[in-house]
Amino acid sequence: MAGVSAGTVDRILHSRGNVSEAKRQAVEAVLNKVGYKFNIHTSAVSLKRGYHFIVTTPLAGEGEYWASVSAGIHEALEEYSDIQILPDYFPYDQFDEKSCRSVFDTISKQEADGVIIGPTFRKETLALCRKLDKKGIPYVFVDADIEGAHPVASYTVDQHSCGAFLGRMLMAGLHEGKTILLFRSERRSEERSSNTLAREKGLMDFLQEQGLGNQLVQAIVPQTEDAEEIILDALNRHPDVQYAIVLNSRGHVIASAIKQGQLTGKIQLIGFDLTRKNVECLLDGSIAALLCQRPQLQGFSAIRRLISWLLYHSKEKNERHFLPIDLVVKENLPYYREVIRG
Amino acid sequence: MAGVSAGTVDRILHSRGNVSEAKRQAVEAVLNKVGYKFNIHTSAVSLKRGYHFIVTTPLAGEGEYWASVSAGIHEALEEYSDIQILPDYFPYDQFDEKSCRSVFDTISKQEADGVIIGPTFRKETLALCRKLDKKGIPYVFVDADIEGAHPVASYTVDQHSCGAFLGRMLMAGLHEGKTILLFRSERRSEERSSNTLAREKGLMDFLQEQGLGNQLVQAIVPQTEDAEEIILDALNRHPDVQYAIVLNSRGHVIASAIKQGQLTGKIQLIGFDLTRKNVECLLDGSIAALLCQRPQLQGFSAIRRLISWLLYHSKEKNERHFLPIDLVVKENLPYYREVIRG
DNA sequence: CTGTTAGCGCATTCAC
């Protein structure tokens, strides 16, 4: 239509240069007129080449949070199976900075076309990102964002809103004179998870605003064998407790203690994440509700975005996507399994 | 690899016949061995042809429920823009059986490659489906399912669970001696929406089970001008009301009355669907929570399924998909807009 | 029944 060959159009589409200004304008005019839309799939077919993606997240035990992220990644690979992608997993120990450092070191020596990072340690992650930036390897964050890095995109949840959302649920149900008992996990590492901290701040800010600040008490849960005892002890010390809450995915630990103490139904436990253990507790009634953050959608979106970046340098870098926060109870649980788009 | 030509493989892949049993087996063996995966996009490219889809749902006013379904449909068309699809909208009046009948009549005379149906009237829908069955035109249900029809798939929400979910939320927050006031809309048509009825049954069953059955009272909301007055009157007659609930998307009507009566904050209103008007009420606090059923995902999935059916007679007919039920309050609202997959 | 050929949108390679 513009009187040029396919080669020239290709050079223009991908800004490869070596095109005269006149022809460029002519072709772009036609492109606009016919509403040209890039076809990522035929492009991939034609390219023939495969891609090598590195996925580095905390080690995903079966049925745990990070396994859902992986599930989303696999759904995306299935969906885009016409594009050859080889995922390569590099899990690290989220409680051990050294493990993270050594894994990230290995990664920075690898050749890869893209990296998906589920970050935990800020310093280590930034170091890795700097190396990737230097090599020009695109990367995407899931679950948490790291300031100062330059990812193609990040897929996270606004944890402050998450905490506020929890606060709203508590406020809606809290009876006169009753209290909320917040269980905090003792972290093995010195630094507590930044996601958990942000949730806590969101919750506290909300409760303060609503004048409920003094109805919340706290207890520490150790990672030791006698956790159950300590939890029960805390529950007994606070007979007015109506809600027990946990800001990470370890709600099932509190649930065990609640079952042990025959307190099921007397105390409403609210936790985070649809892990297998938490789901079991939701079903047996020892957990009243779980807040969830679409881990599968995170994984799915990450792959999808890397593909669109690699095949078609689409849009700007540094997109920050905040995914929905879902509330799951026994009644709507069956419909939350493995749903990305239907 | 099987020593046959592409033509033969194609005949086998699409069960077009005219293939000897021996070659079929040989080819299928190879297909399995190499893990062959059909590529729907290159197939569409090669086919060159476009598709004509008919979409028939209740008329979608801007910002209303059915507009979200349409939004999902458009997102899918965007996603699959390499496949030429022409959507054709045939809205009907969901309060007028005759309008539906006449629209469905028109549709049954059209040529189409697929139909998406948002059903309201059982008899009319069944009549349409029978004609489509006869013509061999595939169709998909969104929002509601019709027994006795043979859709390729349906994308709905389990309304009974929806009602139970609402019941759970009410139970969690209900104070001693307080009541729940259920507002029912007077339907212009004789038959009340089957979705609403199923929700109601789910709610009642749940409350009964939990021994809360007698804490619920009811009031009828007319579709007339004086609705607000009648609503306020009902609220005044029941001074113990803690929760007001509505089982359809008209929660904003009750919210208006609540605002009028200066009852915001005193009465917790729970409704359905993220329509524009409801969202406004969520933001100003007159609606406490909304239950939602992913209308966009319904539309998206419907298109996606029709495509996969047409291009690759994949899987069985008659899939029934139940989508998640979400709870939206002010705090998680911002993250629920237009999210299909990220 | 089966193989050949042409062509869809796209990208690479190479000659001019």
Add this chain to the structure above:
DNA sequence: GTGAATGCGCTAACAG
């Protein structure tokens, strides 16, 4: 700078 040729997975049309 530019175009022509080739090939990716796929399908339709046709020849045998």
